[in-house]
Amino acid sequence: MGRTNPTYRDALRAIEERWATFRRALRGHDQPRFDRLFEYAREHADASGLLNHQQPLLPALLSIDLEQEARLDDFEDRLTTLEESLQEPDQSDTSER
Numbered sequence: 001m002g003r004t005n006p007t008y009r010d011a012l013r014a015i016e017e018r019w020a021t022f023r024r025a026l027r028g029h030d031q032p033r034f035d036r037l038f039e040y041a042r043e044h045a046d047a048s049g050l051l052n053h054q055q056p057l058l059p060a061l062l063s064i065d066l067e068q069e070a071r072l073d074d075f076e077d078r079l080t081t082l083e084e085s086l087q088e089p090d091q092s093d094t095s096e097r
Contacts, residue, residue: 006048011056012041040067 006014012018016038041048044063051057 008052008056008059009042009045012038012045012048014062015057015060027040037064040064 019034023031026034032058041060041063042065048056048063051059057064068094
């Protein structure tokens with residue numbers, strides 16, 4: 001039988017293992033953030049696997065960027081909603097007069 005190529009998820013797992021020493025050296029509050037970055041990369045593993053890039057770290061980094069962009073969009077939407085609610089005239093003030 002021929003040798004099979006490792007999947008992108010296997011490559012991503014290997015990258016995470018290579019960075020394990022770096023993770024351990026991080027301060028405790030940064031370790032969950034580091035873990036979250038790899039969660040983001042795993043979220044897009046199907047698309048990254050289809051790319052079949054020679055350097056699997058590059059699609060992982062783009063996947064992380066995509067997830068962070070989505071978080072930024074969510075925060076911007078929430079901020080806009082809060083700003084709009086602050087600009088609306090307070091209904092309780094007008095009803096008491």
